[in-house]
Amino acid sequence: MLDPKQIRNNPDAVKKGLKSRKADATLVDRFLQVDEEWRKLLSEIEEMKAKRNAVSDQIGQMKAKKEDATAVIAEMKTLSSRIKELDEEQKKIEDRLNDIAYEMPNLPHHCVPEGSDARDNIEVRVWGEKKKLDFKARPHDEIGKQLGILNFEQAAKISGARFVVYRGVGAxxxxxxxxxxxxxxxKENGYTEVFAPVLVNKQAMIGTGQLPKFEEDMFKCRDDEFYLIPTAEVSVTNLHRESVFNSEQLPVKYCCYSPCFRREAGSYGKDTKGIIRQHQFNKVELVKFTDPASSYDELESLTRNAESVLQKLGLPYRVVQLCSGDLGFASAKTYDLEVWFPSENQYREISSCSNFESFQARRAAIRFKVGSKGKPEPVHTLNGSGVAVGRCFAAILENYQQQDGSVIIPEVLRPYLGGIDRIKP
RNA sequence: GGAGGAGUACCCAAGUGGUCGAAGGGGACGGUUUGCUAAACCGUUAGCUCGGGGCAACCCGGGGCGAGAGUUCGAAUCUCUCCUCCUCCGCCA
Structure with a gap:
């Protein structure tokens, strides 16, 4: 959510920001109109309530002195029922105002390049050499099936399309x-591990910006008000909903493994083969709560932290900065990490690192203050995948495939796999 | 799933319809005393949020006693729903 004061005082700047990310800039005028209506009525109601408070007090005193208060009470009856009517109207206007405010995406940071879609993203840096294979690179799903470590038929049987079963060394x-x-x-990057619920309530989803706008992307429980998280960002960011940090505590850094659930509505034709786009996948997420003054430095280090695991695995990747038109709803600035997929001869997203500035913090009321007398203000929240597990699994199969159909296991993973160095058919 | 009990400020806690603008205590902070510490005494401790006016440091008002609705001229107090915690029974990893 944007700062209402910013919309009131600087509507043109807000419109400009919305336009640059291809969002509906008429939201601003609609907001201002309803906001005006809301504030006008609010003043009226508050004045009436002030009167009610004063007269109620007076009635109390009259009763204490055993005076007759019937006339005043009768008068107050009218006032009170009028207040009640206006309160209801106020609530309706407020709901409309919130609807508009919740629909408004974040504004791009000034350093974000103008652009309309992924083609306008900017390559920031490239790491590693694209593997040169002296045979035709095979896609990861084929490799996985042949090695007997991925099974799509069984997954389809128990769940459906866009699910996978891992088996043996694959699991x-x-x-x-x-x-x-x-x-x-x-151990190396200084994050605190958490493991949190994957079933969350509506407030949490609103807090990070998934709701109300992206309801159709979520899996929702039918009989209970629970949603399955599309990313651990939701659970972890909302750990501190409606609370206030001391400035000395910041930055607070968490990492969290969780399964993630996405309906993938609207991507029916895309990535139907393999494990790139699943309804359920694993991810380790990095989340930071920071002082606004340092949040952009923290975005750089968060991105480097995410990169570090790809480097250790020896997977070639590049970092791109998203252009205004490709930014996620809540983000002010985003770097995507894209890992090399030999069979497709292209880089593919494996991590997305964003600074949300105060957008989520305002929705979720996550604040900080300096000392004991400071006025609480919203923190900046950041997060990034560190990294998507399924896509990394696929990237390893593709980048470490051998002509004989086996796959070399990157050295850093061997201690976790009982020392084996290769997956053989 | 069933039966009870509880939720008041940083913490404990009083308050069953009207000067509650929430008692009292603890803790914390400030002061007096002191060579230093402790004790004692005095004082402060409702934060926050929303609106309005100066548009700065302030002033006025609304809200706020777990959350939300309701009753009432008036609700911490009465009614309903929900949430969380505790005790017991049942079931379960």
Whole structure:
């Protein structure tokens, strides 16, 4: 959520920001109109309530002195019922105002390049050499099936399309990646590990920005008000909903493994083969709560932290900065990490690192203050995948495939797999 | 799933319809005393949020006693729903 004061005082700047990310800039005028209506009515109601408070007090005193208060009470009856009517109207206007405010995406940071879609993203840096294979690179799903470590038929039987069963060394490799990522972030990068519920309530989803706008992307429980998280960002960011940090505590850094659940509505034709786009996948997420003054430095280090696991695995990747048109709803600035997929001859997203500035913090009321007398203000929240486990699994199969159909296991993972160095057919 | 009990400020806790603008205590902070510490004594401790006015440091008002609705001229107090915690029974990893 944007700062209402910013919308009131600087509507043109807000419109400009919305337009640059291809969002509906008329939201601003609609907001201002309803906001005006809301504040006008609020003043009216508050005045009436002030009167009610004063007269109620007076009635109390009259009763104490055993005076007759019937006339005043009768008068107050009218006032009170009028207040009640206006309160209801106020509530309706407020709901409309919130609807508009919740629909408004974050504004891009000034350093974000203008652009309309992924083609306008900017390559920031490239790491590692694209593997040169002296045979035709095979796609990861084929390799996985042949090695007997991925099974799509069984997954379809028990769940449906866009699910996968890992088997044997495959299951162990998935688990090894999770442990490896967590170990790096905990021991080397200074994050605190958490493990949190994946079933969350509506407030949490609103807090990080998934709701109300992206309801159709979520899996929702039918009989209970629970949603399955699309990312651990939701659970972890909301750990501190409606609370206030001391400035000395910041930055607070968490890493969290969780399964993630996405309906993938609207991507029916895309990535139907393999494990790139699943309804359920594993991810280790990094989340930071920071002082606004340092949040952009923290975004750089968060991105480097995510990169570090790819470097250790020896997977070639590049970092791109998303252009305004490709930014996620809540983000002010995003770097995507894209890992090399030989069979497709292209880089593919494996991590997305964003600074949300105060957008989520305002929705979720996550604040900090300096000392004991400071006025609480919203923190900045950041997060990034550190990294997506399934996609990393696929990248390993593709980048470490051998002509004989086996796959070399990157050295850093071997201790997690009982020392084996290769998956053989 | 069933039966009870509880939720008041940083913590404990009083308050069953009207000066509650919430008693009292603890802790914390400030002061007096002191060579220093402790004790004692005095004082402060409702934060927060929303609106309005100066548009700065302030002033005025609304809200706020777990959350939300309701009853009432008026609710911490009465009614309903929900949440969390505790005790017991049942079931379960």
């Amino acid at each position: 162990a490799l998935e688990r090894a990646l999770i442990s490896f990522f967590l170990d790096v972030h905990i």
